[in-house]
Amino acid sequence: MGLSGKERRILAEIEHALALEDPDLARRVAAINSIESGAETGLRPYGRQARDWLTAHIWTIVAVVVAVAALLAMAVALA
Structure with a gap:
């Protein structure tokens, strides 16, 4: 209004x-x-483009964390 x-x-x-x-x-x-x-x-602060950008970055961070965890598990298993 x-x-x-x-x-x-x-x-x-x-x-x-x-x-x-x-x-x-x-x-x-x-x-x-x-x-x-x-x-x-x-961009609007909570518009579709901003939300898509944030979602893409969150998934990138999740993928990196999973990859690091997998590499650490392999390192421990091979040690």
């Missing part, structure tokens, strides 16, 4: 006051908002 015009105006006033009072914090908040909106990467 979107914000009403009055709510957007109040939010803009709060953002402006924050920028005047603490510019560093305002920059950090803007950076967080940019990351969460997916503006920097072109």
Whole structure:
């Protein structure tokens, strides 16, 4: 649900006051908002592409762990 015009105006006033009072914090908040909106990467934080990327990396890590465990088992068996 979107914000009403009055709510957007109040939010803009709060953002402006924050920028005047603490510019560093305002920059950090803007950076967080940019990351969460997916503006920097072109991906939504929990979108399909991000989920697919994460799934692929998790399976890669699992495969490496299984391979290392198998090699250790073989080393112990042959020792």
